[in-house]
Amino acid sequence: MFASFQYIPGQSFVHRLDPRTKLIAFLLVVVCTIILDDARLLLALFALSLAYYLLARLPWRTLWRAWAFVLFFAIFLVGGFSTILFGQPPAQVTTLHPLLTLPPITLPIIGTFQKVIAWETVFLGFARMLRPLAIMAMILPFSFTTSPYLYGVAFRKLGLSDGVAFALDLAMRYVPTIARDFFITVDAQRARGYELEAKAAGIINMIRRAAPLMVPVTIHAIAGGEEVVEAMELRAFGVGRRTWSEADTLHLKTADYVVLGLAVLVLLTCLGLRWFTSYGSYWFPAEWFA
Amino acid sequence: MATTSMRAQPKENLWAFGTREIVYSAIGAALYGVLNWVFNNLQLPGTNLVSFRPPVAIPMFMGIVFGPLVGFFTGFFGNVLGDLLSGYGFYWHWDVGNGLMGLLPGLLPLVGISLARAQRSYVIAAVTAIVASLVGMAFPALLINPFVMREMDFGAAFATLWLPAAVSNSVNGAILVPILLAAWNAYRARSGR
Amino acid sequence: MAVDMPLVIEDLGFRYAARTEWALQGLSLSLRPGEMLLVAGASGSGKSTLLRCINGLIPRSYRGDMAGSVRVNGEEVQNYPLAKLAQTVGTLLQDPEKQILGAHVKSEVAFGLENLGLPAREIKARVAGTLARLGLSELRDRDTFALSGGEKQKVALAGLLAMEPSILLLDEPVSSLDAASAREALLLFRQLADEGKTVVLVEHRVEDALAARPDRVLYLKAGQVHYLGDPNGLADVVDWRQVKLPTPAVIRRIQVQGGRDLASVPPAAPTPNAPPLVAFQNVSFHYGDGPDVLRDINLEIRAGERVALLGSNGAGKSTLVKHAIGLIKPRRGRVLIEGRDTRDLSVAQVAKTVGYCFQSPSHMLFAPTVKEELAFGPRNLGYTETEAQQFSAEAVAMLKLVGLEDYSPLSLSFGQQKRVTIACVVAMRSKILALDEPTAGQDFGTYMSFMDSLTGVGGADDMHTDIASHFDVLLFITHDLDLAISYASRVVLLADHTIAADGPPHEVLRDQALLDRCRLVRTSLLEENLRALPHTGRFMRVEALAQRVG
Incomplete structure (x- = not known):
């Protein structure tokens, strides 16, 4: 085995960005995921991040490992296991719309109980798992298109x-x-x-x-x-x-200013929606299940 | 060669980051990164969900020997390097957690404990490793994940993130930090540092 | 005092804090521009202390009592600001691995200039100029890690020269290089002196260093000046066992003073009919899709042999040995250990036949005590706890480690550690002792007596137990021709990934064209042996040779 960084040289749009741009754009998206709770907006944010990721034209052959890890974490641990299966719905939710009722389980000491899975926690789980996915889509281009030898400078x-x-x-x-x-x-x-x-x-x-x-x-x-x-x-x-x-x-070019401007715009949009509208906080379309 | 030992090493400020700290930070981070990478790849038996990570002893050891900043840099940047070498992504809060595992043992002098060469010091080192693991892993698992990133409820984060990481790191650290410290003390005795 | 002397030392002395004896005492000398001074002496003689006094580490980084003065270009070193000193005195450390701080050649050469805060344009120009001058331009963007030993040393030197110092301090700069690279480096040092730099070259292998044609030699002994003057006079005043001198000079000294009778050392010979312990049959190997690292190796090793595996760096020596200990399995052909294919054996099973000591003890020592360290091997090989303890105790006795059993191996001196690594092999009861560069990291006097004790030469001395007689075969990897001449009964010469020659030293090393092809440089010991060969019939070490040619 030979210790080599997983840096993949190339000439894609993302490759040509300044490392600082990639890092700042990543940080701004992290802040956006922290601001948002709304599954619709998190999905849009993930879509944007994914577009950025695809611009880097990274080979799946090398990247599958990172994705396998984060998909497992996001879908199984964050969304499925700890939210949909065992999580609590958000505090503002008063009535639950059941999705399915699991067969009763009998455990020693605790006794018999029956778990009801609600649509509310499904929406919550979906929103939550989008966070690590969006973050990953933003950081992988940095990790894989930036030579580690440029970190210092x-x-x-x-x-x-x-x-x-x-x-x-x-x-x-x-x-x-x-x-x-x-x-x-x-x-x-x-x-x-x-x-x-x-x-x-x-x-x-x-x-x-x-x-x-x-x-x-x-x-x-x-x-x-x-x-x-x-x-x-x-x-x-x-x-x-x-x-x-x-x-x-290292110097900022037009493309860097475009990406940075876009990232700031996204952040401002998220802040604005969260502060001045009902968008941004937990979203559950109760009318779909009426 | 032995004369290298006579280099003056003034007791400096705990938070100084001079040439010596820069060198040991770099060595520590490279060491932790490489060991994380090889142990990720060696995949020893009996390790499923919780990855078996003896290297967690490295930042704790570096913190004890070279101070909190070297410990932090070793843990933080070493974890980043390990993930870069392994082809994983970048998990900033876990990197900070690893940094804290190195920083906390470096704070022993603040509570008046110096790990001199007494036998007892290895017990203290083991206890330090446990505390550093529990607290270090609490940052990403119990603070950032449930309250800042809001990916899990506290209970789920406690059970699925903190507990496995904190317990595994505690056991690895409590066993290996005293071994590393004993080896370093022996080496220092040779060169008279 | 003339101000145009770049380096003037007057009555210099230094005693490290907490030490009672002076590391250096009463040294006075001055060097002119373009002068090269060779400094020789055993470890602890004060060589490093002298360098530290000139480059300012003393008294900046080392505490202690200082006497006398060191003036560089007329000014006390102590009063120099660090930035100015770094541009005046350049120090090349022994181990380029420690010296090189940049991941790439260009960043390594730029390091000092960047620290001085020079404008980026000027730095780039100076880096390019320095690389061009040393003929390293094509290495500019290479990783420093991937360079050969000789290239590393040159790149490290380029990092100093870019700062344009007028004085160069070179601390055993060729000790880790093979003979051809060392020769090349020494000629480069000569050239730098000819260009006007003042050069202080520290080297205990005086014979090799003379290739740089130093103007004067300073020989230090226990911190005192033992000799300072013309290189030709050195041979008459120093101990040839401590410093490696040219062979004719050593022979002259022995003939005048008399020496121990070593002619009785028998040329170890294999038992011809015994089955081979190790047999390579048409072995070839390559990593991944790479080129062959070994090609068509055929080799049999039998009990009674003392084999030197000789070749330049990169010839495939260590890959060959890794096959013999089962760490690597051949791509083609097979390796048999006592008749069994290594493909069917674990590394642990092979270790019962072939025990291997890696070059640096620090790559393997880990246990809390010497006793535990020695028991590690036998335990892994499946011996019982009682056996492991017993083997460990035997190894302690044989390697003269009695009294150190309960010490941590990491707390021992380098020489003791080296003995612990051999004791580890003794404790495994391997039949073959294989050593990688057994002399690395030790000075001449130390490594010669270490080799004597390994091979059982020199009997009377207390340190010299015949360790080799405990093993059926002694095999050592080396790039030192003289080591092969002095201690081997058989030389296996590796070149271009295959065996170029195999036989007794006097047959293999006779062929000048072959030596050139293998990047081996003729030594004076080889030449004297070749001259005497008609009378002696075989090669011998210098003591024996002196008695024959008299």
Whole structure:
């Protein structure tokens, strides 16, 4: 295995956006999902996010894993299990429209009970699961179309200090080195008869079995730290404000202003609807079930 | 080589972020990211819904040894890197939760505890790991999810998000943080730091 | 005092805080522009302390008592602002892995300039200029991680040169390079001195460093100046066991002073009729869809052999050994361990025959005590707890680790750790001891006595137990020609992913064209051995050679 970031180079519309644009657009959509409770508006927001996601032309082959994870979380955990099955309807709901009644279940101590699933919680669950989906559609383009080597300079330009921004770059520098060291350690321990797949009795022993791998890698990684500090000081790190010589690779273009303007507009629309109209809060079309 | 040990290491402000903190933050984040990635891929037996994550000990350990900011950066950015390497998305509130797991152990000096080389310190380290897990995971699972993102009711978030993560991280941390700390103390004894 | 001397040191001394002895004492010297000083000495002799006094880490980062003065371009180093010092004195660390801070070559070379806050345009121009000067322009956008060792060292140097220092401090810069890359780097240092830079080169393998043609040599011993002067005079005053000197000089010294009689070391020979412990049959291997890393390897190893696996970096040495320990299974052909195909064996089962020590102890040591560390292998191999304890105790005795059983291996010195890693193999009762670069990370004197104790040379010394006799075979990977000459009964030379030659050292290493093809550089020990070969009939280490050619 080789430690490689899942960055996919390309020339799509989203690829050509400035990393800062992608990040700010993402944050604004997160705020929108927090403002909204209305399933209709969340659906519209998700549709917009999905359009943005599709503009990035990311290969499904690489992305299915991320989507599988969030779909499972959104549909099964958030929507299904914890809302529709076991969740409470919102406080303002007074009457419930039953969808189906599950067969009675008998449990020890608790006794027999029967669960009624209501349309109200179905609408709630639907609205809730749209949040992680919209957020995911906004962040995946950032993760997969932005070279991680630009994080340092991008966050520096967003106002982080030289130190924190450089720490991001330095972390990137160490990822392949530490991954290589990890696999050397795996080989070294296997040569001593250690088997990765072997089972151990009990949870504690199972966790302790991580020690022959984790201890050498950890100590080896931090043991050289003081020398790195010296290497940096000897090359004048920290004497003053740094230049980021790659900074000119980042600049906002027309497309960036369009995307940012659109994102701000969406946010303002959400705020306006929420404050001045009945749109935005929990929506249940009772008339459909009259 | 041994003379590296004689480098002066003044007791600095807990919140200082100088060259040393930058270096250990970067190393810690890369380490946590790589270990998250390999343990995600190794898929050890007996781990289904709750992913088996021994690496959670790394941010806690870094927090204890190098302070709260290094612990936070290790947990936060290491988790981001692990997800980037694994091809997952980006879950900012869980990243912050992981950051808190590294930050909290770094606050021990505030309550007057220093993990010197006494045997007892390993018990304290284990307890610290548990507290850091419970509180760290509470941020995304009990605060952000039910009250800010409003994806689940508190009860559901407690049972399906917080409990599995907090318990699994506590057990992993309580076992592995003392082991890592003992190894580091031994290494320091060699180089006389 | 002439102001145009770029580096003037007067009566310099330093004692680290909490230490009683001085790390460096009474050193005075001055260097002119374009002068190269070679600094030699064993570990702990004060070499690193001297460098720290010149680059300002002392007294900025290290506390202690300082005596005398270091003046760079006429001004006390202590009074330099850091930014100015970084543009005056460039320090190349021993391990480029620690020195390199950028993920890409261009960001690494730009690092110092960015810290100085220079305009981006100027930085880019200087980066391009420096890379071009060192012939590295095509590496500009490459990941630093993916560079070869020699390239890494050059890129690290480019990062310093971009800051245009007038003084260069080079701390054992070639210790991790193979011979050809080391030679190339040393010639580059010479060129920099010729261009007017003042160069301080620290290197304990004096023989190798002489390729850079230093103007003077400083030999430090326990913090004191033992010799300072012409390189030719060094051989007469220093201990050739501590510093690697050119072979003719060593031979002269031994003949004058007398040396231990080592001619009795028998050339270990295999038992011809014994079945091979390890057999490679037409083995080829490649990763993924990549090119062959190994091609048509045929090799048999029998009890009684001492095998050196020789080749430059990237020739396929470690892939070959990973096949022998079952970590990798061949794509074509097969590897037999005592007659059984590794495809049918677990790595643990193979370990009962072949025990392998990785290069760096820090990649494997993890247990809370030495005892536990040694019992780890036997337990994994399925021995009972009693057996594991017993094997562990035997290994402790054999490797002279008595008294350290309850210490954490991480708290031991590097040399002790190295012994623990070998004890780990002893405790597994493997028949073959295989070592990857056994000399890495140790200075010359230390690694020679380490190899002596491994191979059972030199008997009388307390440290020298015959560890090799405990194993049927000793196999070591190395890129050091002299190690193969001094300690191997058989050399397997790997080049271009296949075996280029296989046989006794004096047969394999005779062929100059072959050595060139394998990026191996002739050493003076090889040349003296070749000269004496008609009388000696085989290659031998320098002590034995000295007695024969006298």
